[in-house]
Amino acid sequence: MSLFVQKYGGTSVGSIERIEGVADRVASFRAQGHDLVVVLSAMSGETNRLIGLAQQIQETPDPREMDVLVSTGEQVTIALLSMALKKRGIDARSYTGGQVRILTDNSHTKARIQAIDDANMRADLAAGRVVVVAGFQGVDEHGNITTLGRGGSDTTGVALAAALKADECQIYTDVDGVYTTDPRVVERARRLDKITFEEMLEMASLGSKVLQIRSVEFAGKYNVPLRVLSSFKEGQGTLITLDEENNTMEQPIVSGIAFNRDEAKVTVAGIPDTPGVAAKILAPVGAANIEVDVIVQNVSADNTTDLTFTVNKGDMKKAVGVLESVGKDLGAREIRSDDKVAKVSIVGVGMRSHAGVASRMFTALAADGINIQMITTSEIKISVIIEERFLELAVRTLHTAFGLDAEPTESHTKG
Amino acid sequence: MSLFVQKYGGTSVGSIERIEGVADRVASFRAQGHDLVVVLSAMSGETNRLIGLAQQIQETPDPREMDVLVSTGEQVTIALLSMALKKRGIDARSYTGGQVRILTDNSHTKARIQAIDDANMRADLAAGRVVVVAGFQGVDEHGNITTLGRGGSDTTGVALAAALKADECQIYTDVDGVYTTDPRVVERARRLDKITFEEMLEMASLGSKVLQIRSVEFAGKYNVPLRVLSSFKEGQGTLITLDEENNTMEQPIVSGIAFNRDEAKVTVAGIPDTPGVAAKILAPVGAANIEVDVIVQNVSADNTTDLTFTVNKGDMKKAVGVLESVGKDLGAREIRSDDKVAKVSIVGVGMRSHAGVASRMFTALAADGINIQMITTSEIKISVIIEERFLELAVRTLHTAFGLDAEPTESHTKG
Known part of the structure; x- marks a missing residue:
């Protein structure tokens, strides 16, 4: 007898047939006696269809009206799921963000949740109803409709789970959990039973696009156990929780290998090694709306140094252009760039307490003749x-070096 | 400098191009200095698409959730029109029924408006904004979304005009006004410049499907001048107002000819001419959800009488079935039915003060050899x-007998 918040993404409610499937799943949880709050995205493709209509009018339409428009997508799915539940004899009630009331700031198209009124939901749960809530949306203090930005339904799910002190927030999606790395690259990638919020944040920001990063931050902040599961096949998925210190002994050193192909490298070489020089280089890059990922500056032998940073491949030329006059002003020797690079990271809370993780990583790469161009580290991550x-x-x-490979499906006797 | 409430139907906002057209029209009214509240329907076809989704789940889905679902249709168009107005430099703000707040009872899918909060709209108008309101929808006292039933956007328009004491409620549609009769039947049918609420009610209920009948009742009750115009061509349309007594002299006796092809006649013959017999016949018909239109009972020579009524052609067999046992109980001689009939009516407030209208009607029909099977009359209408x-x-x-024919487009000199 637990209280679960379940969030189903656009693919999971992408057709009437799939909505009926979600209703079946909800029904089976109800049959086990659990209380349920269900958060839904719009049917897959619907949000893009609505944005397409708006963009026929104007490339950047009024943001307040954009929110009025796109919030209809979730309103459709909550009504349809509630109907499907009622057909099964399960009492259910749909809520828009405004009806719940999910109070946000007034930053249209990228609003932040400020407070959630749980009174109506609690009354419905107490009356034995399934509560069905539109994800991705809220209202500001004046009753204007707001949206949380792309992927915001995950955030809605976590926020409701936090407000209701739910036992778990379950994110149903089209993958069956978080993997040690991308199974398309490593055939023997394994689904993780458990991962910490911190690890998940590093994995997510590095390209494992299973969960919206804000929802993981939110879950970590309010300590909401978060589980990623598949809408389409049975399984336990991956549970994302706090790092419980006393379990560290049993934790693997590295939980996963993340990577990002979309990196390009820009080096400003031979600049004076004086305070403020990095800021002088990076400020105009940021001002040009170019996102910078890795930044490395090394100590110098003479009075000059090199600063290297990475950007998305598509932004490289723009970044170099922006830096030309800055480089001249600073007396830089040259600006080099290279878009034939990629980033690989090992992630794991276990590396905090284990020395030698970096050298094991570098040794393994060297054994394959792979040259490392840049290195950055954080508490639970090493990227090259x-x-x-x-x-x-x-x-x-x-993946092999850190013992992440799954056992082969057909097991062999070992020598 | 007037305040107009303008309502645009589904065809008028059926595509982005047409929404831009509405924005142009609104812009031209603004340029003339008028204040505007615009009420919109869903894009044509959208409400049916949404109902279709629901009916894939269940033939008669939960009515509360049905309202959550279909109300998204108008929410889309109000956002799109507001964007299109902003693109033109016209400040505009959209409102759902709940945001206005249009308070209704809780009869989902056929709710009635109880009160309208005009505070937000007045503040926006005072600030020079165009107010864009979703038609067809409201909220009940608990914040549940409700809808007013098919054609309810006309009612929203009239209700807002009444609440705001607007100078005129303008209904933009795909016809350019109310005609003396259906132009597809009578080539020389004329657009009426003016018609009274009462006449319009008789015309509408008799098949001139220009306006939703509830909105005309509402407009009459609150004395809101109502104008029907075309979204697609210029013109003054038809103004629907109170009958001003002192104008009666100048009014035509008959304003229009209405008709209804979808009638079938059922006669219960040879029943005892005693009190309560009509009720005994019509009660089971009503209980079977069959709508009865004309009812005629004649005085009898002996102790028996005949009762005749009309129903929609599709309901005739059902009505006869329902009456078989009732007829037996009453000792009726026979039950006859005929679905090869139709109803023609002349409508006009002028006939109140003119004797001889009926005989002129019957004489004209007789001259063409048309036999009259039933007659009913009201203050401003005679139907056969x-x-x-x-x-x-x-x-x-x-149409000719009552002087309604338009002058031929090419005028001839008269003898």
Whole structure:
């Protein structure tokens, strides 16, 4: 007898047949006696259809009206699921963001949740009803409709789970959990039973697009156990929770290998090694709306230094252009760029307490003849920039080196 | 400098191009200095699409959720029009029924408006904004979304005009006004510049489906001048107002000829002429959800009488079935039915003060050899049931007899 918040994404409610499937799943949880709050996305493709209508009018339409428009997508699915539940004899009631009331700030198209009124939901749960809530949307203090931005339904799910102190927030999606790395690259990638919020944040920001990153931050902040599961096949999925210190002994050193192909490297070489020089280089890049990922500056032998950073491949030329006059002003020797690079990272809370993780990583890469161009580290992550053509090899090598490979499906006796 | 409430139907906002057209029209009214509240329907076809989705789940889905679902249709168009107005530099703000707040009872899918909060709209108008309101929808006192039933956007328009004491409620549609009769039947049918609420009610209920009948009742009750115009061509349309007594002299006796092809006649013959007999016959018909239109009972020579009524053609067999045992109980001689009939009516407030209108009508029909099977009259209407094959002939004959024919487009000198 638990209270679960279940969030189903656009693919999971992409047709009437699939909505009926969600209703069946909800019915089976109800049959087990659980209380349920269900958060839904719009049918897959619907949000893009609505944006397409708006963009026939104007490329950047009024943001307030954009929210009025796109919030209809979830309103459709909550009504349809509630109907499907009622057909099964399950009492259910739909709520728009405004009806719940999910109060947000007034930053249309990217609003942040400020408070959730749980009174109506609690009354419905107490009356034995399934509560069906539109994800991705809220209202500001004046009753204007707001939306939380792309993927915001995950955030709605976590926020409702936090407000209701739910036992678990379950995110149903089209993958069956979080993997040690991308199974398309490493055949023996394993689904993780458990991962910490911190690890998930590093994995998500590095390209494992299973969960919206804001929802993971939110879940971590309010300690909401978060589970990623498949809408389409049975299984336990992956549970994302706090790092419980006393379990560290049993934790693997590295939980997963993340990577990002979409990196390009820009080096400003031979600049004076004086305070403020990095800011002088990066400020105009940021001002040009170019996102910078890895930044590395090394100590110098003479009075000059090199600063290297990475950007999305598509932004590289723009970044170099922006830096030309800045480089001249600083007396830089040259500006070099390279878009044939990629980033590979090992992630794991276990590395905090284990020395030698970095050297094990570098040794494994060296054994395959992979040269490391840049290195950055955080408490639970080590990232390297390498030549792009070595990416798959590096991921596979590291996956094996850190003991992440799944047992072969057909087990063999070992010598 | 007037305040107009303008309502645009589904065809008028059926595509982005047409929404841009509405924005142009609104812009031209703004340029003339008028204040505007615009009420919109859903894009044509959208409400049916949404109902279709629901009916894939269940034939009669939960009515509360049905309202959540279909109300998204208008929410889409109000957002799109507001964007299109902003693109033109016109400040505009959209409102759902709940945001206005249009308070209704809780009869989902056929709710009635109880009160309208005009505070937000007045503030926006005072600030020079165009207010864009979703038609067809409201909220009950608990914040549940309700809808007013098919054609309810007209009612929203009139209700807002009444609440705001607007100078005129303008209904933009795909016809350019109310005609003396259906132009497809009578080539020389004329658009009326003016018609009274009462006449319009009789015309509408008799098949001139220009306006939703509830909105005309509402407009009459609150004395809101109502104008029907075309979204697609310029013109003054038809103004629907109170009957101003002192104008009666100048009014035509008959304003229009209405007709209804979808009538079938059922006669219960030879029943005892005692009190309560009509009720005994009509009660089971009503209980079977069959709508009865004309009812005629004649005085009898002996102790028996005949009761005749009309129903929609599709309901005739059902009505006869329902009456078989009732007829037996009452000792009726026989039950006869005929679905080859039609109804023709002349409508006009002028006939109140003119004797001889009926005889002029019957004489004109007789001159064409058209036999009258039933007659009913009201203060401003005379209806006859005739053989269906004479319908067009009867309408043309009466249109001419009451002086409604338009001048030929090419004028000839008269002798």
